[in-house]
Amino acid sequence: MTPHIDKSMTDTADRTPSERPASNPGEAKSADASDIESLRAKVEEKYDFDDFGPTEMAEMSYEEWEAAFDPDTWIVGEELLDRVEQELRARVSIREIFGIIERIQINSEDCLLAYSDEGYAIIYPDGSIDGDGTIRRDVESTVALCSMEEYDLMESPVDSGLPNPQEVVEGSGEFGNFMLQIVAAAQLLVGVGLLMSWIFLPSLETIVAPVAAGVFILIGIFLFVVVANARLSDRFRVEEFRARLAALERIKRERPAFLPEEAVGSHETNTSVNGVDQNHE
Numbered sequence: 001m002t003p004h005i006d007k008s009m010t011d012t013a014d015r016t017p018s019e020r021p022a023s024n025p026g027e028a029k030s031a032d033a034s035d036i037e038s039l040r041a042k043v044e045e046k047y048d049f050d051d052f053g054p055t056e057m058a059e060m061s062y063e064e065w066e067a068a069f070d071p072d073t074w075i076v077g078e079e080l081l082d083r084v085e086q087e088l089r090a091r092v093s094i095r096e097i098f099g100i101i102e103r104i105q106i107n108s109e110d111c112l113l114a115y116s117d118e119g120y121a122i123i124y125p126d127g128s129i130d131g132d133g134t135i136r137r138d139v140e141s142t143v144a145l146c147s148m149e150e151y152d153l154m155e156s157p158v159d160s161g162l163p164n165p166q167e168v169v170e171g172s173g174e175f176g177n178f179m180l181q182i183v184a185a186a187q188l189l190v191g192v193g194l195l196m197s198w199i200f201l202p203s204l205e206t207i208v209a210p211v212a213a214g215v216f217i218l219i220g221i222f223l224f225v226v227v228a229n230a231r232l233s234d235r236f237r238v239e240e241f242r243a244r245l246a247a248l249e250r251i252k253r254e255r256p257a258f259l260p261e262e263a264v265g266s267h268e269t270n271t272s273v274n275g276v277d278q279n280h281e
């Protein structure tokens with residue numbers, strides 16, 4: 001008679017020590033802590049938290065997120081709002097984020113509002129976020145970083161908001177364009193000089209001269225086209241930026257329609273166009 005073998009016993013015996021169930025809760029907790037520390041080390045090696053943004057945030061798995069950020073040490077409350085406000089204003093000043101940053105109250109609770117022509121985000125003292133659009137994605141990563149005590153905030157300049165549309169000027173790369181024009185003109189002069197020499201000097205009968213002249217002339221024309229394209233692109237970028245700033249001005253005066261009703265109704269501060277809260281200095 002074949003003896004009956006309990007399959008669960010063989011399964012347990014076949015497992016490696018790390019796969020077998022812990023004999024007591026303390027051993028299980030120790031194993032979990034070891035796994036978390038190991039994963040945390042891998043996350044810190046994989047991601048650069050000094051340059052952590054929405055892209056890196058989207059790449060992280062839930063397990064990596066839980067390992068990297070200890071919820072017991074998160075900063076919340078008024079301190080979190082202050083840190084997020086400073087960080088967002090600094091990012092606006094370097095054009096990493098396009099939007100206006102304001103303090104508002106919702107149901108007598110201080111909150112932080114960030115909005116642009118493409119969306120909005122409301123940050124609550126507990127770190128939760130409501131909103132929509134691209135600016136919410138930017139704000140989510142900022143809140144996550146600012147909630148960590150070890151994260152060093154960016155310095156926010158005094159004039160940390162967006163400029164007025166009239167203050168945006170063209171020609172930021174004019175020096176580079178000017179240097180390219182000089183090089184292009186030199187190429188054309190050399191090319192034309194070689195071509196004229198080949199035509200009017202009987203002693204210069206080599207075919208190399210007209211070929212080289214054609215090359216120099218083509219290079220000069222190409223560089224002039226590059227300069228013209230750069231100036232045209234710069235003009236389009238400036239006009240687009242001015243249009244977005246003008247649209248943001250209109251939204252600011254009328255209040256964005258996509259904002260929650262309670263946020264619109266509770267807005268009591270009179271902020272300037274460039275996003276610096278005049279009543280919250």
